[in-house]
Amino acid sequence: MTIKQLSVFIENKTGRINDVTHILGKNGVNMTAFSLAESADFGILRLIVSDVDLAVKALKEAHFGVTVTDVICFKCDNKPGALASVLEYLAKENIFIEYMYAFSDGDIANVVIRPNDIPRSVEILTDNKCDIQNRTSLKQR
Helix, strand or coil: CCEEEEEEEEECCCCCCHHHHHHHHHCCCCEEEEEEEECCCCCEEEECCHHHHHHHHHHHHCCCCCEEEEEEEEEEEECCCCCHHHHHHHHHHCCCCCEEECCCCCCCEEEEEEEEHHHHHHHHHCCCCEEECHHHHHCCC
């Protein structure tokens, strides 16, 4: 079970993140989660959004470089050691996490990961009774 994530390539200059958020807002697209990574010349804004197709269309029309990637989102308790326990399941099976970001909502943490082997990661997480999220469960919040 995976969800779609947008990666938007933006120049490192004032206002470019604002441009993305204005475009999405104007088109009625809600951002559920996001993360920004930067290099010297550009940033990569990773987004989980309410309507992937509409977001891609709107951002491409505004001349942003956008790619869509499958990622895994799971819930775990928002307490010390909970994330470490889940990540240990993957590490024991030699799964490499390319990147991850998280957001909490009270007692629950929502973690987005991009592992090197998505199907195997889903299998491992499912076997260990982890609460993997899908597009529908993310929209209900």
